[in-house]
Amino acid sequence: MLEGVLLDLDGTLVVSWEPIPGAIDAVARLRAAGVPFRIVTNTTTHSRRSLAATLREAGFDVREEELFTATVATAAYLRSHHTGKRCLLLAEGDALEDLEGIEAADEECGVVVIGDAEDKLSYANMNRAFRMLLGGAELVAMHRGLYWMTADGLQLDIGAFVKGLEEAAGVKAVVCGKPSPEFFLGAVGSLGVPAARVAMAGDDVATDVLAAQEVGMTGVLVRTGKFRPQDVERAGSVPIRVVDSVADVPALVLGEGK
Amino acid sequence: MLEGVLLDLDGTLVVSWEPIPGAIDAVARLRAAGVPFRIVTNTTTHSRRSLAATLREAGFDVREEELFTATVATAAYLRSHHTGKRCLLLAEGDALEDLEGIEAADEECGVVVIGDAEDKLSYANMNRAFRMLLGGAELVAMHRGLYWMTADGLQLDIGAFVKGLEEAAGVKAVVCGKPSPEFFLGAVGSLGVPAARVAMAGDDVATDVLAAQEVGMTGVLVRTGKFRPQDVERAGSVPIRVVDSVADVPALVLGEGK
Numbered sequence: 001m002l003e004g005v006l007l008d009l010d011g012t013l014v015v016s017w018e019p020i021p022g023a024i025d026a027v028a029r030l031r032a033a034g035v036p037f038r039i040v041t042n043t044t045t046h047s048r049r050s051l052a053a054t055l056r057e058a059g060f061d062v063r064e065e066e067l068f069t070a071t072v073a074t075a076a077y078l079r080s081h082h083t084g085k086r087c088l089l090l091a092e093g094d095a096l097e098d099l100e101g102i103e104a105a106d107e108e109c110g111v112v113v114i115g116d117a118e119d120k121l122s123y124a125n126m127n128r129a130f131r132m133l134l135g136g137a138e139l140v141a142m143h144r145g146l147y148w149m150t151a152d153g154l155q156l157d158i159g160a161f162v163k164g165l166e167e168a169a170g171v172k173a174v175v176c177g178k179p180s181p182e183f184f185l186g187a188v189g190s191l192g193v194p195a196a197r198v199a200m201a202g203d204d205v206a207t208d209v210l211a212a213q214e215v216g217m218t219g220v221l222v223r224t225g226k227f228r229p230q231d232v233e234r235a236g237s238v239p240i241r242v243v244d245s246v247a248d249v250p251a252l253v254l255g256e257g258k
Numbered sequence: 259m260l261e262g263v264l265l266d267l268d269g270t271l272v273v274s275w276e277p278i279p280g281a282i283d284a285v286a287r288l289r290a291a292g293v294p295f296r297i298v299t300n301t302t303t304h305s306r307r308s309l310a311a312t313l314r315e316a317g318f319d320v321r322e323e324e325l326f327t328a329t330v331a332t333a334a335y336l337r338s339h340h341t342g343k344r345c346l347l348l349a350e351g352d353a354l355e356d357l358e359g360i361e362a363a364d365e366e367c368g369v370v371v372i373g374d375a376e377d378k379l380s381y382a383n384m385n386r387a388f389r390m391l392l393g394g395a396e397l398v399a400m401h402r403g404l405y406w407m408t409a410d411g412l413q414l415d416i417g418a419f420v421k422g423l424e425e426a427a428g429v430k431a432v433v434c435g436k437p438s439p440e441f442f443l444g445a446v447g448s449l450g451v452p453a454a455r456v457a458m459a460g461d462d463v464a465t466d467v468l469a470a471q472e473v474g475m476t477g478v479l480v481r482t483g484k485f486r487p488q489d490v491e492r493a494g495s496v497p498i499r500v501v502d503s504v505a506d507v508p509a510l511v512l513g514e515g516k
Contacts, residue, residue, distance in 0.1 A: 121384075123376040123414070130405065130414040146426040147388065156381070156388040160422030168404040168418040170492065234428065 002218060002253045004193035005030060006068075006184070008202030009041035009051075011225020012246050016151035017054065020224050022247025024059045029250040031061055038187045040200070042143035042177040042207070044071045044115040045093030068187040070142040070177025071095040071115060077140065077176045078102050082111050088132055090125055091115030091142065108132075112165075114158055114173075115142035121161050133169035143177035145207055149226040178204075179211030188217070199241075201249050203227045209239045222246055260476060260511045262451035263288060264326075264442070266460030267299035267309075269483020270504050274409035275312065278482050280505025282317045287508040289319055296445045298458070300401035300435040300465070302329045302373040303351030326445040328400040328435025329353040329373060335398065335434045336360050340369050346390055348383055349373030349400065366390075370423075372416055372431075373400035379419050391427035401435035403465055407484040436462075437469030446475070457499075459507050461485045467497045480504055 007013060013023045030037050039055075039062060046054065048071070052064040071091075075098050078087065089096075089104040093116065102113075112129045133139055144159035162173050177183050188195045195216040202208025203225030213219040221227065221239040224246070232239070241252060250256075265271060271281045288295050297313075297320060304312065306329070310322040329349075333356050336345065347354075347362040351374060360371075370387045391397055402417035420431050435441050446453045453474040460466025461483030471477040479485065479497040482504070490497070501510060508514075 118381040121381045123379045126379075126418070127414040130418070131411060134412060153389060154392060156385040156426055160384070160388070160426040162422075163425045164418030164420075164422035167421045168414055170488075230428075 001255070002197055002199050003035065004188070004191040004198040005035060005037040005249065005253055006040045006187055006198060006200040006212070006217070007037060007246065007249070008204070008208045009039050010043050011149045011203035011227070012201060012208075012222050013039070013055075013060065014058065015149055015225060017058065018151070019058050019060070020245055022245055026246045026250050027060050027062065030253070033250065033254055035250075035253055036191045036193065038066050038068050038190060040068045040178060040184070040187050042070045042145055044069065044091060044095045044142045044177075047094045047097040048072055049097070050094050068183070068190075069095070069098070070183070071098040073180070073183050073186070074113065074115070074140065074142045074176040075099045075102060077174065078111065078113070082138070085110035087111045087113045088129055088137070089113045089115075090117045090120045090129065092117045092120055109137055111138050111140055113140045113142070114162055116158060121158070126161065126165065129165055130168055133165060133171050139165060139169070139171050139173040141173040141175045143207070144173065144175050145204065147226060149203070154226060179207045181211075181215045184212055184215050184217065188215075199249065199253055201246055205231050205235045205239060210235060210237050213237070213240060220249060220252065259513070260455055260457050261293070262446070262449040262456040263293055263295040263507065263511055264298045264445055264456060264458040264470065264475070265295060265504065265507070266462070266466045267297050268301050269407045269461035269485070270459060270466075270480050271297070271313075271318065272316065273407055273483055275316065276409070277316050277318070278503055280503055284504045284508050285318050285320065288511070291508065291512055293508075293511055294449045294451065296324050296326050296448060298326045298436060298441070298445050300328045300403055302327065302332075302349060302353045302400045302435075305352045305355040306330055307355070308352050326441070326448075327353070327356065328441070329356045331438070331441050331444070332371065332373070332398065332400045332434040333357045333360060335432065336369065336371070340396070343368035345369045345371045346387055346395070347371050347373075348375045348378045348387065350375045350378055367395055369396050369398055371398045371400070372420055374416060379416070384419065384423065387423055388426055391423060391429050397423060397427070397429050397431040399431040399433045401465070402431065402433050403462065405484060407461070412484060437465045439469075439473045442470055442473050442475065446473075457507065457511055459504055463489050463493045463497060468493060468495050471495070471498060478507060478510065
């Protein structure tokens, strides 16, 4: 039934860049069995190239072209919808390398782009973004995750800031990464397998699992990373499968142990 | 019909501490006519004492006991509901003088309190607040205004940050200032006039006007400060009265010019 897999990165394959037990072997088993897979991530602190290098160093057998990132999706969106416009870019890290050709500025911008950022999410920048939105700029969120898991606990993510700006300016953000259907469908399309035969495994019940189910995939929730039982209760809908970790995904896809 | 008045401060009596034309005279006329009034404000950057002094210096005939502030209401709430608990206090300015006896700390707090703050609304502090909320702390917002008017345009207010924390932590903030019914009713109670005979004049259609109408007052929207016609369209309900500015309020209350 399942012929392809999308895997979330943070909280599913790694936590604070440390591989989750069994994750390296899970990827290797998928590769050995000839099951096509992609890593779909909302992590925007790293460029696609540096993500691939970091994962290979950690022991994962992955190639750059197997990575679908929210930053690359954002760059594509900006190039097609906002050609020549300047962006207020609230994002940090070397992912900016994937935004080549996008002109960033601090004033008179037609687009406000929010990616993973900590110090850049200051009150002064939030106020600057708010005023541009009132002036008609579009709000583009690389993703809208609310929190993620780190080695020292859950950490607040940019979705909280996106939500606050939406509320204050009376606008709705365009989301380029997960849970955008276009993002999932782009990754699925590259597998050459219909969505109905693709599993999406992740630790965020809403962004990874239910959103994938919306476009016809089999959602697989892993009990690692940010997973908390109460989030499943609050979600309003249920994941098709729940497994202990990504280590269980190859057997699930290959139909073993049923 | 109307025997008492509540007046908003920022955007209604002043903008960036400059009196709005006719505002000083409006307050003087209410006083001369023997109409009891209170100034009800969500401004939490100043203590009640310094607000009264600032307003008197600007020419307003007001007394400290005529000021109802969100900070004083927050202090009362914390004293009655969180006795002895430490607070993560994200607020700036001398209003902290009104929070005497409240113990502020940066970790292991049972309450997260958000007031007017700019630099304190850093990512690091927002993340600290988020983690405390996950640990069971209560979120207390001095108010939840989304923006206010300054001499150089609309400015993002703390409501955006409150909303983001609510969304990420899955909690609901307790609001101590406007639009809390208790806050309005406390101010009305001090007038000795039933709510049905009190007008509430302000520039925020939701927080000042519609919230006051919810507790039975006559809401009066002024077209100064942050007033924008589209906010009235978005509000879903309508103000009982709309006037050009607070200068029109005495005539309205005294039944003149009808």
